[in-house]
Amino acid sequence: MSNHTHQSLHTMGQQQDRRSWAEPYRIKMVEPLHMTTREEREQALAEAGFNTFLLRSRDVYIDLLTDSGTNAMSDRQWAGIMLGDEAYAGSENFYRLEETVRECYGWKYLVPTHQGRGAENLLSQSLITPGSHVPGNMYFTTTRFHQEHAGATFHDVIIDEAHDSHSLHPFKGNVDIDKLAALIDEVGADRIPYVCVAATVNMAGGQPISMANLRAVRELTSRHGIPIYLDATRAMENALFIQEREEGYAGEPITDILREFCSYSDGATMSGKKDPLVNIGGWLSTNDRDLYEEARNLVVVYEGLHTYGGMAGRDMEAMAIGIREALDDDYMKSRVGQVRYLGMLLEQWGIPFVKPVGGHAIFLDARDFYPHLDQDQYPAQTLAAELYLESGIRSMERGIVSAGRDAVTGENHRPKLELTRLTIPRRVYTQAHMDVVAESVKACFDHRDSVRGLKMVYEPRYLRFFQARFEPLTA
Ligand SMILES: *Cc1c(COP(=O)(O)O)cnc(C)c1O
Numbered sequence: 001m002s003n004h005t006h007q008s009l010h011t012m013g014q015q016q017d018r019r020s021w022a023e024p025y026r027i028k029m030v031e032p033l034h035m036t037t038r039e040e041r042e043q044a045l046a047e048a049g050f051n052t053f054l055l056r057s058r059d060v061y062i063d064l065l066t067d068s069g070t071n072a073m074s075d076r077q078w079a080g081i082m083l084g085d086e087a088y089a090g091s092e093n094f095y096r097l098e099e100t101v102r103e104c105y106g107w108k109y110l111v112p113t114h115q116g117r118g119a120e121n122l123l124s125q126s127l128i129t130p131g132s133h134v135p136g137n138m139y140f141t142t143t144r145f146h147q148e149h150a151g152a153t154f155h156d157v158i159i160d161e162a163h164d165s166h167s168l169h170p171f172k173g174n175v176d177i178d179k180l181a182a183l184i185d186e187v188g189a190d191r192i193p194y195v196c197v198a199a200t201v202n203m204a205g206g207q208p209i210s211m212a213n214l215r216a217v218r219e220l221t222s223r224h225g226i227p228i229y230l231d232a233t234r235a236m237e238n239a240l241f242i243q244e245r246e247e248g249y250a251g252e253p254i255t256d257i258l259r260e261f262c263s264y265s266d267g268a269t270m271s272g273k274k275d276p277l278v279n280i281g282g283w284l285s286t287n288d289r290d291l292y293e294e295a296r297n298l299v300v301v302y303e304g305l306h307t308y309g310g311m312a313g314r315d316m317e318a319m320a321i322g323i324r325e326a327l328d329d330d331y332m333k334s335r336v337g338q339v340r341y342l343g344m345l346l347e348q349w350g351i352p353f354v355k356p357v358g359g360h361a362i363f364l365d366a367r368d369f370y371p372h373l374d375q376d377q378y379p380a381q382t383l384a385a386e387l388y389l390e391s392g393i394r395s396m397e398r399g400i401v402s403a404g405r406d407a408v409t410g411e412n413h414r415p416k417l418e419l420t421r422l423t424i425p426r427r428v429y430t431q432a433h434m435d436v437v438a439e440s441v442k443a444c445f446d447h448r449d450s451v452r453g454l455k456m457v458y459e460p461r462y463l464r465f466f467q468a469r470f471e472p473l474t475a
Pocket of ligand 1: 068115116117118140142143198202231233270271272273274281282
């Protein structure tokens with residue numbers, strides 16, 4: 001082999017590595033974006049009470065508020081929309097979705113809901129009685145709300161590393177087995193209706209949990225007869241991390257990893273708006289016949305009949321197709337690859353964010369970004385506002401505002417993590433968009449010293465982060 005051939009092969013190899021996360025699809029339809037001036041953004045942000053949830057989408061250039069329901073559907077999914085069977089009862093699309101969930105995740109029974117929180121409501125109301133205790137690997141806003149609303153006390157049993165934005169632990173979503181065992185001893189197994197395990201852990205920065213850890217949770221809880229319910233919203237992204245980081249799983253398809261993972265649980269709540277690549281929908285799935293009967297009955301009160309649960313037939317069809325598309329290894333690599341690309345750019349400039357990079361978002365560390373601000377000056381909310389002013393990029397707060405107040409004492413929860421989340425919608429933005437995002441964050445970082453923080457001027461009673469209003473602090 002000549003030197004020349006050798007070299008070009010070598011370069012080709014590098015090229016393949018460098019492009020290893022490139023998208024395994026191309027663009028067939030586009031949606032124009034609206035650019036705004038700084039003056040327009042100042043006005044829009046003031047009208048929105050400095051809360052990015054209250055901005056109008058037309059005033060946003062790159063929308064990284066959330067990866068929830070913001071997915072781009074494929075040509076197959078849009079074709080599936082035409083197969084919607086909109087019968088009130090017994091829609092074909094329901095049976096297709098039921099079969100898909102059974103095959104891909106493995107649980108027996110399916111109750112469809114309008115989105116994830118609908119499923120959380122059904123699960124909480126069915127299993128929780130006043131005085132119950134529900135352990136979880138960090139809280140999620142709507143999940144904890146429904147648990148507390150049904151009368152439970154929530155207990156965070158995630159490992160300590162999860163609360164440290166600098167820890168490089170590969171599975172920061174893991175349950176701390178000692179904390180869980182101590183809780184079981186303290187309150188008694190009969191007062192714990194289930195353990196709630198999220199994969200990945202959104203509030204910790206999209207951090208995965210390992211197969212070994214879930215297996216260990218299973219061993220402990222089955223000795224006490226306590227079921228495990230997953231928050232399986234991003235369990236497929238979790239499966240990719242297991243493939244990449246956990247011994248014994250390299251080269252195993254994420255389909256198989258997902259099935260094994262779910263086999264250590266009794267069921268799950270699901271937000272179809274994340275992994276399953278659709279814009280709306282959700283479900284509760286379980287192996288427990290009694291829970292199924294109860295939830296299938298309750299669903300008619302809150303969501304709709306048990307064969308649509310608030311979704312149109314066409315939406316169930318699109319979700320069934322989306323679940324299978326999301327289980328493609330190349331797709332999942334490109335999904336997480338794009339998030340890591342953004343992280344790599346920010347890393348170059350020394351911008352503080354949660355590491356390792358998780359599955360669905362970059363979480364900027366607002367405490368380190370604005371060390372001169374107190375947590376009561378809402379550093380993460382402030383950074384979201386600044387980033388919008390800078391370039392029309394919309395992000396969201398995941399810190400003291402999202403954490404809300406203690407259900408009993410009324411005191412503010414003061415989470416260690418004070419984060420601004422740049423959430424990447426699936427199959428929506430390009431690498432050039434990620435460059436713009438990184439440059440805009442850098443511009444905010446460069447003038448961080450001049451930033452003064454916010455005060456809250458309106459606080460809603462439930463899940464306040466969605467609708468709270470703020471004003472800038474001066475001096
Ligand atoms: C989005 C989300 C939910 C709630 O789902 P919705 O579809 O928004 O109601 C629950 N858990 C996690 C981890 C989520 O990210």
